Amino acid sequence: MSTTTPTSAQATAPASALPVAPAAATHCPYCALQCAMTLTPTALPGPSGSVAPEVSVAGREFPTNRGGLCQKGWTSASVLRAADRLTVPLVRGRSGEMEPTTWDAALDLVASRLARIAAESGPQAVAVFGGGGLTNEKAYTLGKFARTVLRTPFIDYNGRFCMASAAAAANRSLGADRGLPFPLSDLGGADAVLLLGSNVAETMPPSVQHLAGARAAGGLVVVDPRRSATARLADDPSTGSGRGAQGVHLQPVPGTDLAVLLGLAHVVLAEGLADAAYLAERTTGFDDVARSVAAWWPERVEAVTGVPVPELRRVARLLAAASPSRGGRGAYVLTGRGVEQSSQGTATVTAAINLALILGLVGRVGSGYGAVTGQGNGQGGREHGQKSDQLPGYRKIDDPAAREHVAAVWGVDPESLPGPGVPAVALLRSLGTPGGPRALLVHGSNLLVSAPDAAAVRARLEALDLLVVCDVVPSETALIADVVLPVTQWAEEEGTMTSLEGRVIRRRKATDAPGDARSELWVWAELARRLGSPVHLATDPAEVFDELARASAGGVADYGGLSHARLDDDEAGGGPGFHWPVPAADHPGTPRLFLDRFPTPDGRARMIPVDHIGPTDDLRPDAPLWLTTGRVLQHYQSGAQTHRVPELERLVPAPYAELHPLLGARLGVPDGARVRLTTARGTTTATARWTDTVRPDTVFLPFHWSGEGSANLLTTDAVDPVSGMPEFKVCAVAVAPAEEA
Numbered sequence: 001m002s003t004t005t006p007t008s009a010q011a012t013a014p015a016s017a018l019p020v021a022p023a024a025a026t027h028c029p030y031c032a033l034q035c036a037m038t039l040t041p042t043a044l045p046g047p048s049g050s051v052a053p054e055v056s057v058a059g060r061e062f063p064t065n066r067g068g069l070c071q072k073g074w075t076s077a078s079v080l081r082a083a084d085r086l087t088v089p090l091v092r093g094r095s096g097e098m099e100p101t102t103w104d105a106a107l108d109l110v111a112s113r114l115a116r117i118a119a120e121s122g123p124q125a126v127a128v129f130g131g132g133g134l135t136n137e138k139a140y141t142l143g144k145f146a147r148t149v150l151r152t153p154f155i156d157y158n159g160r161f162c163m164a165s166a167a168a169a170a171n172r173s174l175g176a177d178r179g180l181p182f183p184l185s186d187l188g189g190a191d192a193v194l195l196l197g198s199n200v201a202e203t204m205p206p207s208v209q210h211l212a213g214a215r216a217a218g219g220l221v222v223v224d225p226r227r228s229a230t231a232r233l234a235d236d237p238s239t240g241s242g243r244g245a246q247g248v249h250l251q252p253v254p255g256t257d258l259a260v261l262l263g264l265a266h267v268v269l270a271e272g273l274a275d276a277a278y279l280a281e282r283t284t285g286f287d288d289v290a291r292s293v294a295a296w297w298p299e300r301v302e303a304v305t306g307v308p309v310p311e312l313r314r315v316a317r318l319l320a321a322a323s324p325s326r327g328g329r330g331a332y333v334l335t336g337r338g339v340e341q342s343s344q345g346t347a348t349v350t351a352a353i354n355l356a357l358i359l360g361l362v363g364r365v366g367s368g369y370g371a372v373t374g375q376g377n378g379q380g381g382r383e384h385g386q387k388s389d390q391l392p393g394y395r396k397i398d399d400p401a402a403r404e405h406v407a408a409v410w411g412v413d414p415e416s417l418p419g420p421g422v423p424a425v426a427l428l429r430s431l432g433t434p435g436g437p438r439a440l441l442v443h444g445s446n447l448l449v450s451a452p453d454a455a456a457v458r459a460r461l462e463a464l465d466l467l468v469v470c471d472v473v474p475s476e477t478a479l480i481a482d483v484v485l486p487v488t489q490w491a492e493e494e495g496t497m498t499s500l501e502g503r504v505i506r507r508r509k510a511t512d513a514p515g516d517a518r519s520e521l522w523v524w525a526e527l528a529r530r531l532g533s534p535v536h537l538a539t540d541p542a543e544v545f546d547e548l549a550r551a552s553a554g555g556v557a558d559y560g561g562l563s564h565a566r567l568d569d570d571e572a573g574g575g576p577g578f579h580w581p582v583p584a585a586d587h588p589g590t591p592r593l594f595l596d597r598f599p600t601p602d603g604r605a606r607m608i609p610v611d612h613i614g615p616t617d618d619l620r621p622d623a624p625l626w627l628t629t630g631r632v633l634q635h636y637q638s639g640a641q642t643h644r645v646p647e648l649e650r651l652v653p654a655p656y657a658e659l660h661p662l663l664g665a666r667l668g669v670p671d672g673a674r675v676r677l678t679t680a681r682g683t684t685t686a687t688a689r690w691t692d693t694v695r696p697d698t699v700f701l702p703f704h705w706s707g708e709g710s711a712n713l714l715t716t717d718a719v720d721p722v723s724g725m726p727e728f729k730v731c732a733v734a735v736a737p738a739e740e741a
């Protein structure tokens with residue numbers, strides 16, 4: 001198995017008397033852009049004179065990042081040697097303290113307690129929670145482990161917080177969900193890009209270069225209740241070449257994007273700007289959608305969303321002018337978490353797809369609709385079986401043919417496979433309740449910080465008989481576990497990831513894990529053995545991938561023609577990886593989906609009428625403002641990793657809340673003062689940061705912190721009825737000065 005690819009960085013590795021492994025060509029540990037980087041091991045003296053292998057990071061040329069990295073990428077190697085990195089298994093002792101133990105003792109304990117709980121209460125008394133940061137190999141094996149070894153239906157993962165609404169809508173309307181069904185670099189040739197609820201300038205900084213074409217054409221449209229760093233790319237000439245405005249920023253009330261989209265479709269149709277030939281040839285259901293948007297005249301949209309009528313018309317015309325049907329160079333409609341993390345997220349994405357279809361954009365080279373996938377393997381993580389209703393290859397677990405195919409690859413009886421489980425929020429709510437799961441295994445999520453209504457989640461986790469957390473650091477969730485297992489991560493393991501554009505890429509090992517951290521592949525195989533399961537769980541990532549390829553073959557996300565060896569050969573030859581589906585070993589991959597037909601029964605995209613209802617929470621006298629949550633450049637998710645990077649911690653050390661100066665002045669909360677935020681779920685305190693980039697009726701709170709500054713003590717666990725995705729982006733909040741302690 002090839003573990004390294006020689007690169008020029010090798011030549012620049014520092015000279016050392018100690019043997020140094022060659023540089024590894026790999027990708028960033030964090031987000032779905034999966035920027036290419038080279039890790040060069042350096043040998044530095046460790047704390048006690050020992051040699052602790054370290055790696056240095058350099059950006060690497062790749063079509064998505066073109067050599068660029070963001071601050072998180074540059075500093076990512078720090079997490080490998082975090083001062084409190086987990087290096088031995090820990091078990092909670094009689095005193096309540098976590099005590100170090102051996103792998104044998106820890107695994108024996110976990111296996112015997114799982115066996116007892118299953119014997120007493122049935123296999124569904126054990127549940128599993130996965131993560132979108134796991135490699136394809138680990139995500140696949142976790143799904144197989146749950147269904148064949150534990151035989152529980154109850155597996156779901158944090159992608160439910162992240163991608164579920166975009167996935168549900170794309171599957172329903174287009175027949176397949178691949179975040180971007182085209183290469184990211186295609187954006188560069190378009191005249192217009194409509195970005196709804198996505199702050200890529202902070203969440204995927206190197207991707208911003210692909211917006212240059214749209215900005216130059218004056219066609220970057222950003223929809224965000226905040227004038228985010230990305231919105232400034234659209235309307236602040238100082239961020240561009242100085243040639244004037246680069247586009248438009250629409251600043252709606254949080255949770256009203258669906259009305260904005262219905263209004264845009266209304267204007268396009270009313271002004272006769274639709275692509276009638278495309279609609280006739282490639283879609284069904286147009287008439288119903290046309291009827292449903294008829295009532296969303298621009299003045300009504302303005303009343304609901306706050307977006308001025310002239311701005312709405314301007315954007316509709318700008319998008320239509322960019323459409324190839326009207327002689328433009330192309331246009332893209334893209335959605336992010338700002339619109340998807342909503343109780344009407346699936347409907348909103350459906351409306352975005354409908355707009356793109358009305359303009360004739362989808363399945364056309366140089367135009368399209370896409371969702372900007374979030375986590376490192378957010379895409380692959382949702383294809384191979386961590387989702388409660390899913391089997392590998394994006395197959396449905398309730399489809400008899402899918403069950404038969406996958407069961408044959410796994411060597412089990414299809415009848416033995418459990419049926420669908422429940423989505424993450426429902427799963428979390430059921431933990432430790434009568435008849436609900438009594439044990440939970442967590443792999444790659446810090447639920448206590450990132451799940452909605454975090455105080456309720458803590459209560460459910462504490463009600464379990466057994467909580468087992470695999471992690472690389474003592475995350476907040478690991479700290480309340482009964483057993484913590486130290487696992488390998490990112491630069492310590494081989495595997496594959498699938499990026500936001502459906503490109504399957506190699507993650508390569510550059511250094512050994514410290515202490516006694518082990519791969520989760522090994523952990524699952526050892527647990528299976530101890531539980532007496534006859535099912536074979538491979539532990540070599542290349543072997544796991546080959547099995548995944550067979551299990552996915554013939555499915556929507558078909559990796560059948562891929563192997564680690566093929567990916568390595570391709571990259572050694574300068575190839576940029578393969579976009580799925582890749583059904584055969586000589587198939588070149590599929591950079592662009594839907595060009596000829598949609599993978600629906602009649603080959604057409606389905607236009608589905610949707611309507612705006614509004615968020616679940618409503619403003620009320622004791623909660624008169626909107627709260628929205630999201631990200632800052634320097635921190636990643638629950639912060640389990642980035643809070644352990646000194647450079648990033650220095651830049652953004654503590655939780656803060658963005659308040660418009662008018663609001664701050666009215667409430668008596670000066671810039672820099674402590675502010676108390678209260679919702680029906682709980683209270684959070686943070687430092688007020690005055691900024692006129694946020695709407696005066698809205699407070700923005702990043703969710704990267706635990707404790708009293710935790711955003712998720714405030715959020716609602718209301719979910720989208722189709723996707724089960726929680727409404728992280730909008731709830732009603734009261735804001736007041738915090739009494740100083």
Ligand SMILES: Nc1nc2c(c(=O)[nH]1)N[C@H]1C(S)=C(S)[C@@H](COP(=O)(O)OP(=O)(O)OC[C@H]3O[C@@H](n4cnc5c(=O)[nH]c(N)nc54)[C@H](O)[C@@H]3O)O[C@H]1N2
Pocket residue numbers: 031032162196197198199200202203204223224225226228253254255256257336337338339373374375376628629630631632633634635636637700729730
């Ligand atoms: N720095 C950093 N980068 C990351 C991550 C990270 O944690 N930190 N996480 C990665 C992951 S997993 C994900 S999912 C992506 C997320 O990437 P994004 O979707 O870009 O991230 P968010 O900050 O959650 O939300 C984007 C924007 O939505 C806006 N917003 C809030 N409410 C609304 C609304 O009602 N309507 C609209 N239109 N906009 C709204 C917010 O103001 C914010 O600017 O980022 C990935 N990259």
Ligand SMILES: Nc1nc2c(c(=O)[nH]1)N[C@H]1C(S)=C(S)[C@@H](COP(=O)(O)OP(=O)(O)OC[C@H]3O[C@@H](n4cnc5c(=O)[nH]c(N)nc54)[C@H](O)[C@@H]3O)O[C@H]1N2
Pocket residue numbers: 131132133134158159161162163337341374375442443444445446447449450451452470471472473475487488489490520629630631636637638639640641703711712715728
């Ligand atoms: N209020 C609010 N809440 C949100 C969001 C929001 O916008 N607003 N966004 C949501 C979204 S989009 C997401 S994706 C979630 C993410 O939130 P989480 O699911 O908490 O994601 P991370 O913080 O990335 O946690 C990943 C954990 O896995 C560990 N880890 C890293 N590599 C490995 C590995 O290989 N194996 C194992 N076992 N562990 C590993 C890390 O150390 C970390 O503890 O948060 C959601 N929560």
Ligand code: SF4
Pocket residue numbers: 028029030031032033034035065068069070071072073074203204205206
């Ligand atoms: S944009 Fe994402 S993948 Fe690229 S360096 Fe930053 S965190 Fe890593």
Ligand SMILES: [Mo]
Pocket residue numbers: 161162163374375
């Ligand atoms: Mo995410």
